[in-house]
Amino acid sequence: MKQNDAILISSQVLQVSYNYSAGPVVSKFLVSLRDQKKILGIKCDKCGIVYVPPRATCGKCFSEMKQWVELSGRGRIETFTSVHYPEPVQPRGGPFILAVIKLDGSDTGLTHLVGEAEEKDLTIGTKLEAVFQENRTGHILDIKYFRPCRD
Ligand SMILES: [Zn+2]
Numbered sequence: 170m171k172q173n174d175a176i177l178i179s180s181q182v183l184q185v186s187y188n189y190s191a192g193p194v195v196s197k198f199l200v201s202l203r204d205q206k207k208i209l210g211i212k213c214d215k216c217g218i219v220y221v222p223p224r225a226t227c228g229k230c231f232s233e234m235k236q237w238v239e240l241s242g243r244g245r246i247e248t249f250t251s252v253h254y255p256e257p258v259q260p261r262g263g264p265f266i267l268a269v270i271k272l273d274g275s276d277t278g279l280t281h282l283v284g285e286a287e288e289k290d291l292t293i294g295t296k297l298e299a300v301f302q303e304n305r306t307g308h309i310l311d312i313k314y315f316r317p318c319r320d
Contacts, residue, residue, distance in 0.1 A: 194225045197237070202311040206301045210275050212236040221275040222309075242299035243318060244272035244279075251288045260310060270297055270315055284314030291317075 191199060194211065201207045211223035215232045227234055249268035252259060259265075266288060269278035283291065284300065297315035305311035 192225070194223050194234075196307075198223050199307045199309070199311070202301070202309070203305040203307040206305075206311075208240045208242050208272065208299060208312070210238040210240050210272070212238050218276045219274060220277050221272050221279050238274060240272045240274050242272070244270045244275070244297055244315075246283075246291060246293055246295045246297060247271050247278050248293065249283065249288075249291055266291065268297070268315065281309070281312060282314035283316065285316035 190196075198209050201209045208221065209223060210219045210221040211234045212219045213227040213230065213232055213234050214236055216227060216230045218227060218229055219238055220228075220234070221240065223234070223237075225233060247269040249266055251264060251266050253263040255262040260282065266283040266286065267280060268283045268291070269280050271278050283297065296318040298318045300313045300316055302311050302313045
């Protein structure tokens with residue numbers, strides 16, 4: 170390319186419809202949400218870290234993990250934000266609250282919606298509980314949202 174050549178930039182919207190396999194580990198997690206309204210984590214036998222959502226390999230020691238742990242569905246807010254605008258990649262139009270929730274018995278954060286609360290009601294450490302959808306399909310949004318614990 171010569172130095173005087175113009176570089177044009179054009180904007181386009183790329184939409185791709187696709188299917189993917191959740192794999193055996195995440196599939197087990199999603200089926201448990203759908204069929205039993207239970208949130209499962211997976212624990213590393215070597216270093217003891219419990220991951221939610223689960224993954225096949227420990228991010229710290231790279232061991233393959235197979236020890237499933239059933240969690241209560243309760244936890245505390247690690248951080249949160251309020252979203253006020255719609256984006257195609259977001260689970261719903263704004264406004265809504267997204268939080269990273271460290272479930273009791275887990276060592277990692279699960280990012281999910283917070284419902285039945287306003288931003289002013291929340292702080293780091295607010296205790297939340299999972300609320301499940303009536304009709305579940307094997308999707309992370311089978312957990313409708315987390316709400317502040319009522320007890
Ligand atoms: Zn490990």
